[in-house]
Amino acid sequence: MTLLIKDKDIVVPGEILAKGMDHLPAQGTSRENENIIALQLGLANINGRLIKVIALSGKYVPKFGDMVIGKIINITFSSWIVDVGYAYEANLSMKEATSDFIERGADLSQYFDYGDIITTKIVNVNKQKAIDLTMKGPGLRKLKGGRIIQVTPSKVPRIIGKQGSMISIVKEATNCQIIVGQNGRVWIQGEDPKKVRLAEEAIRKIDKESHKDGLTDEISRSLKEKKK
Amino acid sequence: MKYTKRFDKRKFDQLREMEAKVGVVKRADGSALFRIGKTIAIAAVYGPRALHPSHLRNPEKGILRCNYNMMSFSGSGERIRPGPSRRSKEINLIIQKALLPVLDLSPFPNTVVDIFIELTQTDSGTRCAGITAAALALADSGLPMTDLVASVSVGTVGDKVVVDLTKEEEDFEGGATDIPVAITPRNGKITLLQLDGNITKEDLKKALELAKKTCKEIHTLQVKALKEKYGGDKK
CATH class of the missing domain: 2.40.50.100 (RNA polymerase II/Efflux pump adaptor protein, barrel-sandwich hybrid domain)
Known part of the structure; x- marks a missing residue:
């Protein structure tokens, strides 16, 4: 009652x-x-x-439909093995990676090589948490340059904000390209290293103080102050 | 033999002075420090992560692996030699069994959650301090738990039923029995009970009641420590 x-x-x-x-x-x-x-x-x-x-804490648990930032860690006969921040690696098959025709025995590293960072989407998670990925979809690509920071995965919705309100404030104030993966990896790229640093600081602040009220206003205020 | 006054002037149902802190190990997924008197336990949780050797993997749920370690410089050096031993292996197992009833690892098949419990300073009640710290660290790491676990040692010293024995009391010449107990505070269920020594049925009942009562005090401190990490209670 x-x-x-x-x-x-x-x-x-x-x-x-x-x-x-x-x-x-x-x-x-x-x-x-x-x-x-x-x-x-x-x-x-x-x-x-x-x-x-x-x-307020916890590791990433892969879910169907999540857009994540991953790293290619191995190449097999017909697929790429990707680290997405879970205990086990994810699988990106040839069919889901590209619409090109790949000849038998072709060198797969010309598409994605070891250490490449990609934005990718989870298309299947089975009961044993084996993960299948795809590159087919808007915005799914290889990331070049920039830097990646790790935040708490459960705070990703807070970093993005309602309809992307929080992240667009940071993007506008710093002139940086920012991609937030559901696995808590945030990719930041910008022309000015100082502004990249500013964006990183802002995101780390959101991560740390996500439980506070009126954070969106505070972030926009502090970004304006630091810009001067 | 009569035991009239406790060596450290506590009441018979009084715990030693306690301290709890959450988030002490920066690189761990969850961590906590718990101090009770001169015993200090630091627990760090890593995982869920990939499990090796892979024959230990359980495709239905994750497993919990505990590692209890008295640091080489801890303890008085009289009875227990710190470091890996038969004793610490047993304690790893009982800590795992004390924590598993509250922990749900079914969303993490084939993985392991590692808990490392390091004791920098020991004055009895180490496995209890370890369990209390480990429960805090698990909660801090964000794993789903149905409750916390609070643990304390109770027992008899001479003719008295007491709580939270020190090393000095365990070695009381008139005889002492030490019973480590772990309790889930919400419903008072016992997840650990070890007893080697002599105790009468009546005294054991009294001791367990005492354990339930004092575990509530430890639980209050645990809750406070967890909430303090995020700026405390707004109430």
Whole structure:
């Protein structure tokens, strides 16, 4: 019958969030008898009857449809092996990599070589978490130059913001190209190294202070100040 | 033999002074420090990550691997020689079994979660401090858990039932029994109970009640430490 927490409270695993059957458990929570308990360290989010916990930490778990930034770590007979930041590597097959006709026995490294960084999309994750990737889709390509920083994967939605509000503020203020992968890898490229540094600092700040209120305003203010 | 006053002037149901901190190891996925009296445990969690040797892989869920280590300079050096031993292997196993009931690793098949527990300074109750720190580190790493785990040692010293024994009390000449207990604080379930020594049925019941009561205090501190990492409770 009662809600024991407020919206945006920090909750810990095992904390009772609500009693009674009036509320429903969503992501990061579970029902135990009459109670709804938190399963992760994170921020409580109350949306009508739904209660969920937005995690503040945790590793990347691959999901169908995620756009991620990966690194080619191996080439086999008919595919590329890609590191996407999960415990096991992902597979990019010849068919999904390019629409070109590849002759039998051709050197695959002319398409993607060892160490190449790509933006790619997850098309399949099976029960054992074997991941299949594709390069077919808008914006999926090899990345040249720039730098990559790693942030907490669960904070990617915060970095992007509502309809991309947060990331577009950083992009506009720093004149940088930024791509945020769902696996927490952020690629930044810009002409001016100082501005790239500024963009990196801003993203690290969002990562660190994602649980605070009014962060979008604060980021835009601090970027304006530093620009002067 | 009568034990009238504790060596460190505590009450019989009083814990030693405690301290908990989360996020102490920068490169780990989750980490925590827990100090109780002179015992200090630092736990670091890595993973879920690829598991080698691969025959240990479980295609249904991830596994938990614990590594308990007393650092070479820790302890008084009288009884336990620090470092890898038969004893530490046993403790690895019991820590794993104490933590697994609250941990859900089914979303991470074929992987391993590694916990490294290092004790920089020891004055008894090391496995309990280790479990308390490890539970904090696991929560910090963002793994799904149904509860935290708080752990404390209880037992008898002479004729008294006491909580949180020190090394001095364990070596009490009138006889002492040490029982490490780990409890999930929300529903009071026991995930670890070890006993070697003599204790009467009544005393054991009393000791377990005491453990449940004091684990709540440890749990309060654990919750506070976790919330403090993100600026504390707004309430």
